[in-house]
Amino acid sequence: MSRSFYVTTPIYYINSDPHIGSAYTTIVADVVARYKRMMGYDTFFLTGTDEHGQHVLRAAQKAGKDPKEFADELASRFVKLWKDLGITNDAFIRTTDDFHMKTVQDFFQKMYDKGDIYLGKYEGWYCVNCETFWTEKDLGEEKVCPTCHRPLEHIEEENYFFKLSKYTEPLLKHFKEHPDFVEPDFRRNEMLKILESGLEDVSVSRTSFDWGVPIPFDPKHVVYVWFDALINYVSAIGYGRNEEMFNKYWPADVHFIGKEINRFHSLIWPAMLMSVGLPLPKKIFAHGWLTVNGEKISKSKGNAVDPRILMKAYGIDALKYYLLRDIQFGHDGDFSEDNLITRINADLANDLGNLVHRTLAMISQNFDSLPTPKDEGEHDEELKDLTLKTIDEYFKFMDAFKFTQALESIWKLIRFGNKYIDLTEPWLLARDESKKNRLATVLYNLSDVIRNVSIMLSPILSNTSEEIFKRMGQTAKSMEDLGWHKTLSNTPIKVEKPLFPRIDTKKWKKVIIMTEEKKENVEKVSGSSKPQVTIDDFAKLDLRVARIVAAERIPKSEKLLKLQLEVGEEKRQIVAGIGKVYTPESLIGREIIIIFNLKPAKLMGVESNGMLMAAKDGEKLRLLTVDGYVDPGAKIS
Incomplete structure (x- = not known):
């Protein structure tokens, strides 16, 4: 029986075009899906768009369009971007899909029949942009949204409420019994703090507009957009209509989300599942915010960058490598085009590209095909030990979603591979016919390192990995193929242009141009204004x-x-x-x-x-x- 793995992104709210921030989460989920498939898992990868709510309705009205027409247009942009980025999602769900809306109604009815939904009156503050209710204790003197800092609207209307308070103790119990339920640990602690102070019932319907899912027993109410959105994780895999598929993939192995929606996913969503009697997801991973050149992503700053612009300039593999190498997943991170260029030149061109090009060129110059190892010698054991250690670390880090650490470990091996060339001096071995067997072993060992590196990088640098395998004449590529001396000998070698050409920073024109150019007069000091120190x-x-x-x-x-x-x-x-x-x-x-x-x-x-x-x-x-x-x-x- 095959193992299954279910990974999701948040479904993206269609209040604007997709940008590098939304692409970040999707790229991470795609890397995990690719990795799990290579591990032999029957993997289901879900993403999609969140299309109901007051904010979408107002945006559609402002654009002079029907809300469904507006949603169709925005959702198609997400679909196209993920296709352009090579994202391997198995499904793309939209909250306007008929099957999803029917599932939401059935889910809501079950909670109502359980006695967990009741009619009341909501009076308080609401952020239309984030579609979020806020209580007085959440706010300071200025009534602005704690998440987006926009002014809040005070509303009074008849709503249905979910008895979230009823699930405070069951959730506390679950958190304590499953310490890795929410990660990173500091996000878990934030949720525990809320839990320990006691949960309050939450509004789950609206009556001031009708762009949403009608409540089956009271159609003048529409389901609150967040309640509607969270149910996508079960509706997409057949809950209520395809039990075989649903039972195969649920509970989800991991929901990847941004930290600003942690409360919805780690507290409200589990309580909803408890209400209808479904198992809770195994893990919720709330990552930090992504800024661009030190600034929060926004249209007004001109940094809501379409990832296709970066992909066209630098390549999708380089973009993905930078995002996972430089930004430690789970923490806030800054996207810097300067740092991206540095990574391309130092890591991809100098380290990886150089290792591949030097090795294949030397094989081509001295052998008809990839040689067979014959004479072991100095430094071979060190290279072997580091290769096997790297493989072990790779699995440990990838399973824990520590992508930065996984890549750092791989690059230690790549750098030692380049050092191994300098230590063994294959160009000298090639001059002495009696050392041909030793040369064959050195070049085979280097090829074996490259093959292992290529497999480990495949979930991230999928195109580069495929190209390396093609140049080496290798075919099999799964995580089971990792290991020492598993490279096929006597395969044809192709020496082609370097994988990653170096970027000349003096001539290169960067593609991120801020619309708000801040012309600050920064004093250029030729000498120190303070006394020199020893x-x-x-x-x-x-x-x-x-x-x-x-x-x-x-x-x-x-x-x-x-x-x-x-x-x-x-x-x-x-x-x-x-x-x-x-x-x-x-x-x-x-x-x-x-x-x-x-x-x-x-x-x-x-x-x-x-x-x-x-x-x-x-x-x-x-x-x-x-x-x-x-x-x-x-x-x-």
Whole structure:
């Protein structure tokens, strides 16, 4: 019996064209789906669009279109983008699909029959943009949405409510029995904090407009858009109409979502499932927000970039590699075109491309086809051990959705492969006929490394992996093919142009052009405005990497935040004046650099034991961090 794996993205709200932010989640889910298929799983990968609600209705009216016509147009853009990006989803669901709307009605009826739905009156604040209700305790003095910061509307209307409060204790029990139900752990802790304070019943219908799914027993009400949207995860796989398919794939193995919709997925959705008697998904993974060049993605800033523009300029594999290598999944991350170019030149062209091109060129120059290994020698065992270690680490990291770490591990092997060439000096072996057997082994070993690397990279760099296999004359490609000396010998070799040409940064024209060009007069200083320091002065500073595990505002201060840090085995508390730029929730999980040995001080009566490092340019402030993942407590030197 084959194993199944069900992976989903959120269904994207059609309030705007898809951009690099929405593509990020979809690319990650696609990588996981490809990986699981190569592991032998019967995989079902779902994505789609969320098309009901007041925001869509107003946008359609503004455009002078019928809401269904408006939805058809926007949904088709998502479908086309995923096709252009080579996304391998098995289904694309739309909440306007007839089968989905019927499932929503049946689901709602079951909850009503259970006694979990009741009629009441809602009075409070509503964000039309996010389609989210907010209570007074969620808001400050300014009645703006905590998520999108737009003004809220105060509404009063008759609604049906879901008895969410009834499921506080069952959810607490589930969280405690399944500690990896919500990841990363700091997102789980956020949900636990809400649970422990007690859940409140939530409105699940609207009467002020009719663009939605009518409630079967009271059609003047339409189902609240979020309630409607969440049910897509079961309607798409046949709930209520194809029980064989539904039982095959449910419960979902992982829902990939953005952190702003964690509460809906980790609290409301599980409670809904409990109400109708269905198993809960195995995991909800809430990743951070993606910014572009340090700015939040928005049309007004001109950085809501169509990924096709980047794909055309740099290639889809390079784009996917950068997103998964530079942005640690689960945390907030910034998309920088400069950093993308650096990764292409350093990692893809210099490291991977160079290893493949050098190896295949030397095989072509010295043998008719890929040689057979014969004489073992120095450094072979080291290469073998690192290959097998990398394979083990790869599975561990990929299964935990730690893509950055998986790629870092692979690149250690790639770099050692290039070093192995320098250590064994195959160009010298080629000059001595008596060393032909040793040359064959060296080049075979390098080919075996490339084959293993190609398989491990296949879920991410699928086109590149396919090209490498073609050039090496290899055919089989599944995770079972990983291992030492499994490469087929005597296969034809093709030497072609480098996989990734280097980009000349002096001549290259970048494709992300901000519409709001900020012309800031940054003073260019030829010399330091402060006295020079010696290396001994610098050595007095103990700079370390720290991870933020908790953050909160200090009462009566707009700027000061109290941060709880992990610094190796030690816990630290610092106070930082970054509250106007960063919200507490956006900081959780970030790795920062702190002055570890700064003398403790008190700010507004709160002790600060250390100081974080940040760069300031006018009003712009950015935290200093490290390139890639580093364990908290690591020293900066």
